[in-house]
Amino acid sequence: MSTLETKSSLRPGSAFGFVFLVYVLLFMGLRPISYRFGDMLIYNIQFQNLKNGFGMTFKKDVVFEYFMYFMSRIGDVYLFFFTCCVLYVLPLYAFSKKIFQEYWAFAFVMLMISFSFWSYGTNGIRNGIATSIFLYGCSRSNRFLAIFIVILSMYIHKSLIIPVAAYFIVMMYNNPKAYFYFWLACIPLSLLLGGFFTNLFLSLGIVEQDRVTVYLDDFNQASEGVKLKVGFRWDFLLYSAVGVFVGWYFVFKKKFEDKFYHRILSMYLIANAFWVIVIKANYSNRFAYLSWFMLGIVIIYPFLKVKYFTNQNRIIAAVCIAYFTFTYLLEIVLIS
Template structure:
């Protein structure tokens, strides 16, 4: 366990560590071309170092409900299972059976390390499967995503479920395996049904321009009829009782219309529009994940004033990194494309870092 780091500065250290990596990657991009063998070796060694370091740093963090939110709750559940308690929860039952099974052979710190491995490994795997020797860039984008740290240390069930979704996408040509992973992920967190349904829809209709219009329409619809959509989704029983509590307000949080998060959500939408429409990038799988993002993010926009709407936003945000970087790692669009990639990573991280400096600083 990493107990030599002051809990108050745990997130700070992570942020400055990733900042150093971003700067190093930016400067490195000006020295070697993308396909240069020296660059490939640098990417491989940097990626492995990043994978191991981040997994251990987050996985071996001290158990704290104060600094890591839901971690304290899960630690108490785990201790109960170690003592021989049975699973009584009827919500996201597979996660509880996973805890109970883990309690039979590892301690609480081992459990959180294992959980972090399951959270981060699919980000590495999907990067490796789709981008081969350039996998570092995609994996690094996942790491510097604004929501990465939060769902690795606090919203753990949601983070695991969406990572299992990414794992499923690694088997797009093996539909049975992909479906099994989807089912597994939904049993970890029921709200994963939204991206699963959205992705399934793309097999029947996959035109990005239509989905983009739906997303654009969701903004004025939310501004004018947001409370109606919140009531509608609640009455339909989407998700589970916990989701209904968030929607109806029995649990309280900030319920403003989050223009800052909407702006952030638009990053991959602009990227998708730019590459698909302006650059005529034609890739069926890319269209599918882009359209899945649009559907899930449109749902969040419609209920943006609901309590804890960031939990709905993450049902699309977990796809942001791969949507933004995918075309740049699949096709040559620019001269010195490695510089463009490094600048994109830097700009993407800039929002995360600014939120760290401004938003989270106000909370401390």
């Protein structure tokens, strides 16, 4: 069933999508090297060291490290950062085209205007690339190719072990209702035992100790693109709950039956539930991003697949505007 009133309404949307794609690639990919972009300075130092012949250990995020080494052999740091942007943005375009076909532009715009999209293209660069590659892998029809790409994303940034684990859990048991109740249960668990779970995660050694300690212990967070504080983040929880509510509404109230949407929603619930458990941690936004990168898709997907409302094209526009407004308020107005 068509979600928009006429097929002709897709033409300007697709044209805008392509213009927006080129604009994002140029604007983000050709940005100056500046302290304003946080970790970009660190990446620049690492790249220059490689350029000057200093070695790299190749034992942490090995795929990204080999990629950086390769780029240092063939070009300068500006080409490196532009290529990083391409690897961040184009997989999202390919994901949108594959899953939503003629409606791809609406999904692509939702991903571009998501909270933290800009931060993870300019600050947490390898994390951003890894999540984009993960989504691209999820969209592949060939099961073996999809699994390979999903696992590959974990070797770009090891934090992807959380959504990758969610991917395999959902592959074995795809039941959004069970994960919805699991997400709800994690809220009181975090309020009562948040410190215990934070220490437990540190002791597991899933990610290298020095990085996780920075995230979970007391550290300055000035470069994260949003003013952060340690404690139970009710504001971030409410933001995450938007996706939970939308998923609940369409799956349970509207009886929306779509296997792929159930998978994305379930992975979102699992990954976000993990963040809820360690919500009091420092840099908790970085853990939240391991689910937030799917949030735009969780919200817009049902609107682009089935027509539920009169003038649904206007409702889609309103959803996009509301989603962008939140990002603008949080990243621009409140920071200022």
